[in-house]
Amino acid sequence: MTDPACIFCKIAAGEVPATFVHEGEQLLALRDVRPQAPVHLLVIPRAHVASLCEADRDHRDLLGEMLLLAAGLAREHGLATRGYRTVINTGNDGGQTVHHLHLHLLGGRALGWPPG
Ligand code: AMP
Numbered sequence: 001m002t003d004p005a006c007i008f009c010k011i012a013a014g015e016v017p018a019t020f021v022h023e024g025e026q027l028l029a030l031r032d033v034r035p036q037a038p039v040h041l042l043v044i045p046r047a048h049v050a051s052l053c054e055a056d057r058d059h060r061d062l063l064g065e066m067l068l069l070a071a072g073l074a075r076e077h078g079l080a081t082r083g084y085r086t087v088i089n090t091g092n093d094g095g096q097t098v099h100h101l102h103l104h105l106l107g108g109r110a111l112g113w114p115p116g
Contacts, residue, residue: 003048008100012046021076026062027069029105038108039077039084043070049101052090070105079107087115 002009010016012028021041022029032040043066049055055063067086074084084107089096 001048003050003100006048006098006100008044008098008102009048012044021073022069024069027065029069029073032104036104037106037111039079039106041070041073041077041105043073043103043105045101050099051096051101052088055101066103070103073105074107077107079105083107085111 002013004010007016011018011030018028019031020028021031022043026047027043027045029041029043032042045062045066047062049059049062070086074080084105087104087106088102089104
């Protein structure tokens, strides 16, 4: 399923350029255009799921694969020793601005808590 108005669906379709660090059958990972840390990657499903609110048990494998891909990318990008943060912003109060499920992987510096 795709949403023609969705920027991440357009990226998945090759209609909008992106810097990919992973291109799999189900999942893509790309560099965030406005990085908040030295490493800031986004893990997104190719299929359109608006947010974690829309996920159900049918998305169990997809969600697990997103986390495992993030952990693998963290290792590849040298983040595993010092650590990193994975974030899924959900809905307006959660700060979600792109309404296509995505997981942020941030690392390469000490990240404060709580995030602003
Ligand atoms: P969120 O605020 O959690 O919805 O995160 C959306 C993220 O997508 C932000 O960190 C944006 O910088 C990033 N973003 C928006 N458009 C693009 C794009 N075309 N390519 C890469 N990252 C993007």
